Amino acid sequence: MRVVIAEDQALLREGIVALLREHDVDVVAQAEDGPGLLRIIAGHKPDLAIVDVRLPPTFTDEGVRASIEARSRHPGVGILILSQYVEPVYTAELLATGEGGIGYLLKERAGDVPAFLDAVRRVAAGGTALDREVVAELVHTRSADSDRALDPLSPREREVLGLMAEGRTNAGIARAMVVTHGGVEKHISNIFSKLDLPAGDDDHRRVLAVLAFLRATGSA
Amino acid sequence: MHADDLHAPIPQGVAGAPAGPALERVAPRVGWGAAMALETAVSALLAFAATLVWALTGSGYFWPMWVWLGLALPLAMQAAVRRALREPAGRRRGLAVHGAVAAVMASLEVLVWLMSGLGYFWPIWPVLGFSVALATHAWVVLRLAPGGREEELVERVDVLTRTRRGALDVQAAELRRIERDLHDGAQARLVALSMHLGRAEERLSDNPEAADLVRQARGEASAAIAELRDLSRGISPPVLADRGLAAAVEALGRRAAIPVTVDVELDRRPLPVIETAAYFVVAEALTNVAKHAGGAAARVAVRMHADDLVVQVADDGPGGADPAGGGLSGLRHRVEALDGELAVASPAGRGTTIRAELPCVS
Numbered sequence: 001m002r003v004v005i006a007e008d009q010a011l012l013r014e015g016i017v018a019l020l021r022e023h024d025v026d027v028v029a030q031a032e033d034g035p036g037l038l039r040i041i042a043g044h045k046p047d048l049a050i051v052d053v054r055l056p057p058t059f060t061d062e063g064v065r066a067s068i069e070a071r072s073r074h075p076g077v078g079i080l081i082l083s084q085y086v087e088p089v090y091t092a093e094l095l096a097t098g099e100g101g102i103g104y105l106l107k108e109r110a111g112d113v114p115a116f117l118d119a120v121r122r123v124a125a126g127g128t129a130l131d132r133e134v135v136a137e138l139v140h141t142r143s144a145d146s147d148r149a150l151d152p153l154s155p156r157e158r159e160v161l162g163l164m165a166e167g168r169t170n171a172g173i174a175r176a177m178v179v180t181h182g183g184v185e186k187h188i189s190n191i192f193s194k195l196d197l198p199a200g201d202d203d204h205r206r207v208l209a210v211l212a213f214l215r216a217t218g219s220a
Numbered sequence: 221m222h223a224d225d226l227h228a229p230i231p232q233g234v235a236g237a238p239a240g241p242a243l244e245r246v247a248p249r250v251g252w253g254a255a256m257a258l259e260t261a262v263s264a265l266l267a268f269a270a271t272l273v274w275a276l277t278g279s280g281y282f283w284p285m286w287v288w289l290g291l292a293l294p295l296a297m298q299a300a301v302r303r304a305l306r307e308p309a310g311r312r313r314g315l316a317v318h319g320a321v322a323a324v325m326a327s328l329e330v331l332v333w334l335m336s337g338l339g340y341f342w343p344i345w346p347v348l349g350f351s352v353a354l355a356t357h358a359w360v361v362l363r364l365a366p367g368g369r370e371e372e373l374v375e376r377v378d379v380l381t382r383t384r385r386g387a388l389d390v391q392a393a394e395l396r397r398i399e400r401d402l403h404d405g406a407q408a409r410l411v412a413l414s415m416h417l418g419r420a421e422e423r424l425s426d427n428p429e430a431a432d433l434v435r436q437a438r439g440e441a442s443a444a445i446a447e448l449r450d451l452s453r454g455i456s457p458p459v460l461a462d463r464g465l466a467a468a469v470e471a472l473g474r475r476a477a478i479p480v481t482v483d484v485e486l487d488r489r490p491l492p493v494i495e496t497a498a499y500f501v502v503a504e505a506l507t508n509v510a511k512h513a514g515g516a517a518a519r520v521a522v523r524m525h526a527d528d529l530v531v532q533v534a535d536d537g538p539g540g541a542d543p544a545g546g547g548l549s550g551l552r553h554r555v556e557a558l559d560g561e562l563a564v565a566s567p568a569g570r571g572t573t574i575r576a577e578l579p580c581v582s
Contacts, residue, residue, distance in 0.1 A: 009404065009408050011408060011409070011412045012408060012411060012412055012415075015412050015415040015416065016415070018419070019415060019418070019419055022419070054403065054458070059400070060458075060461060060462040060463075061462040061463065084403055084407050084408070084411065084445075084449065085449055085452070085453070085458050087458070087459050087471060088471065088474055089459065089463070089467055089470065089471060106445075107411045108410070108411050108414045108441070108442050108445045110411075110414070110415050110418065111411075111414035111415050111417055111418035111438050111441070111442065112418060112438075113418045113419065113421070113422050116418075137474055137475055
């Protein structure tokens with residue numbers, strides 16, 4: 001797996017690079033600002049770009065805007081945003097750039113190395129990884145009328161869908177909800193059929209389900 | 221005189237000390253009152269002397285009264301002008317001085333008429349002239365131009381408005397700087413710490429106890445990061461600086477614990493200080509709705525009305541909010557500091573509406 005990183009704070013950039021290299025992730029290039037990110041993506045054609053939201057020159061949401069630009073030029077590249085704050089509006093904008101290959105995590109999640117590496121691999125492979133804080137903000141707030149698409153789902157199934165949006169595996173969902181693996185699979189197949197998702201590759205259906213979830217919660 | 225002499229201490233208690241620069245400095249400090257007293261005394265003495273001369277030269281026509289008049293005139297003039305100068309500086313002071321001089325001159329004319337044996341009352345003409353001049357002056361000062369005092373106040377209000385606005389702008393910029401410093405400083409270091417701890421934890425797989433300690437340390441670091449994040453958001457929410465009021469208010473609506481519909485229409489970005497105030501009005505109002513309106517939905521609307529940014533948050537809760545309550549009065553202070561107005565309508569049983577109007581032209 002080939003990865004590029006855009007992060008202006010050397011301390012954090014070096015930390016992430018060291019962590020990834022220890023686990024045989026190939027960090028092929030690094031950038032410190034938005035234009036630099038676009039250059040290294042064009043030059044190295046990586047599987048994944050790990051991007052900080054706040055980058056020079058503007059120090060606002062430069063990272064998000066550069067990522068959206070990168071996705072329109074190179075649709076295949078996965079984008080994993082690492083930020084010190086969660087903003088569902090940024091998540092929504094990124095998800096609108098195409099199906100899957102999008103992640104948005106708080107930076108400190110990198111401290112949980114196995115989970116972080118899992119998220120990196122998943123997003124590089126076209127999956128999603130949303131921080132539980134992003135998902136929490138999306139889930140608990142919506143008014144009745146914007147929730148209609150998810151109406152057929154039971155509360156339990158919605159919970160499963162929220163955990164899927166975070167990017168958890170079936171085993172992870174089972175652990176979080178204290179149910180058996182088989183229970184989770186049953187919930188998931190119910191979700192797929194209630195949301196009318198076409199049969200086929202399970203990973204793809206997962207992404208579609210998460211997108212349906214985000215759309216229903218007014219974020220994508 | 222050498223420049224240093226100006227700062228030399230005044231010699232004290234040195235009898236017979238040579239009169240140096242220090243003494244020269246002290247000398248002119250004779251007060252106006254003392255000068256007047258001296259002048260009055262000298263005048264009285266001269267008047268007495270003149271009267272004495274008149275008495276000694278065999279009386280006759282009482283000419284010393286003209287000496288008296290001559291001596292009294294400067295004294296009266298000085299006293300009257302001095303009194304007029306007590307008015308604060310400005311046009312009104314000018315008018316007062318004019319009035320004082322005119323009054324003294326008129327009195328003089330009348331006295332001269334009295335002393336010269338009455339007859340045709342000729343002083344009517346000069347007195348009439350003084351009156352017309354004074355009346356015209358008074359009319360100009362009081363009617364046409366704002367009075368000196370008012371002019372001064374207008375200027376003062378101007379200066380205060382400008383400096384208060386400046387202070388608020390500086391404060392808003394300062395808060396954004398603090399947020400950025402936290403982001404790039406303490407928060408970033410804690411994140412780096414958290415990553416290092418994570419890597420250490422991995423290497424301790426053969427020592428579960430140590431690994432557990434490191435995991436706990438990482439948990440503490442994460443909690444500290446989360447607290448700093450909440451603090452930062454309370455100081456200056458990043459999305460407000462990044463994307464402006466519309467996005468920030470939408471994020472607030474999404475984050476609220478109640479259903480919120482958000483309707484923002486802005487054709488331009490207000491100044492940061494106005495944006496921040498509007499943001500915190502919405503944030504506080506939504507917190508209040510979540511706390512007191514029993515789960516009722518809220519509607520947020522933000523619009524430009526002429527040159528005012530109008531922010532309105534309404535709910536269908538039970539109403540009866542106390543406009544003097546802590547949160548609302550804090551908001552009122554914030555809005556009023558920007559010359560805005562905050563209105564709270566909360567009739568019992570008919571919901572609560574909070575409306576803030578923030579002028580966007582300074």
